[in-house]
Amino acid sequence: MTYYCMNCWSEIEKDTIICPNCGYDQQKLSNESFSNKLLKAINHPEPQTIIRAANILGELKIKEAIPSLLSKLETEKDPFIIKAVVESLLKIDNSLFHRIREVISDKQQLFIKKILEKQMSQNSKIVIPENHKRSLSVTARHIESSLNDMEELLKKERKESVTEKIIFNMTQEHREKILEIIKIIREKNKNMFEELDLNGNVFYEDRIIRSRISHIWTLLCDSTANALKGYGDLNAEQAQIIDKHINSLLDTVQEIQSIIR
Structure with missing residues (x-):
């Protein structure tokens, strides 16, 4: 098994207390805070350790990690580490999107193209207050539901039942014209839903x-x-x-x- 100094990550002997390379006291590690241990792990020689540390820093939204993570991006070449660090930074603060693009090279951007495209899409959405968002979400859902009902009726897909009889009294020409307009309304409603980042229903x-x-x-x-x-x-x-x-x-x-x- 290989042992490393927790400060400079140079190889050391198993029972080493003071690192011969940087002078760090290995016994101090137990007194370090959890976030400091994670920050130190960002420079660990093992890629999986770095990725795990970056993921945890992102989930916990530890803002103190931002400088270290940005610094890591400037020199890192491993695409998996780059992806983990970028995702971590965006979880901590998604406004770092432009800063990340400034730091990383064109080659690095190829590794995380999908992440950047997704973030660009999210950044293009208009942020509205939560109360307005809830109200407009209900509006969009009701519009969609009403359009579905009308479409089903106009296509004569709605089945009659014992308790409900439908009298089809419109011309086919009128039905087709309304169906075309319904498509337009549906598309406009979809645009509103996506641009304002509204909430849909999830049914079980x-x-x-x-x-x-x-x-x-x-x-x-x-x-x-x-x-x-x-x-x-x-x-x-x-x-x-x-x-x-x-x-x-x-x-x-x-x-x-x-x-x-």
């Missing part, structure tokens, strides 16, 4: 099913003969037939609940 299949089943269950429980007394009296036969249907529906809905439980 099982949560949607649970939510819908819970809603159906509540509706059915509120529709028993006893629950409907507020709307007026029912005779025994009326109450019996209503409860027959409601209880049958509840039993079947419960089968879905047992699957997703």
Whole structure:
């Protein structure tokens, strides 16, 4: 096993206390702060140690590491280390993007082209206050949802059901014109969403099913003969037939609940 001085990273013997190269007392390491140990590791001879240290410095957003990381970029040739250091710097402070480009060479930029392109894209987005961002995110999501509904209807992909009948009373010419305009609205909404860096919804299949089943269950429980007394009296036969249907529906809905439980 090879041992290194924790200050200058020159090779030393296993039990060396004072480095013969730089005079550093190896016993002082235990008194160093965690961030200082990470900073020292930036110049470690083993690439994986440098990469791990850079990753941790970035995750912890240790601003004191910025000068050391920038200095590392000026001389580093290993593409994996360059990538780790750049990612770390951008996590600590993404406004360092232009400073990074000044420090690294054209050849180094080739190693991290995708990272730089991604950061350029993010920098081009307009930052708006969070309250406005939330409101506009809801607007964009509702626009998208309404466009989907209209498109489904105009393409006659919406299926009729027992409780819903659609009368198609528009000409095909009008449908096609509206569908073209919907494409334009969709693209403009997409541009707004991306430029303002708005937030979309993320749905989990099982949560949607649970939510819908819970809603159906509540509706059915509120529709028993006893629950409907507020709307007026029912005779025994009326109450019996209503409860027959409601209880049958509840039993079947419960089968879905047992699957997703």
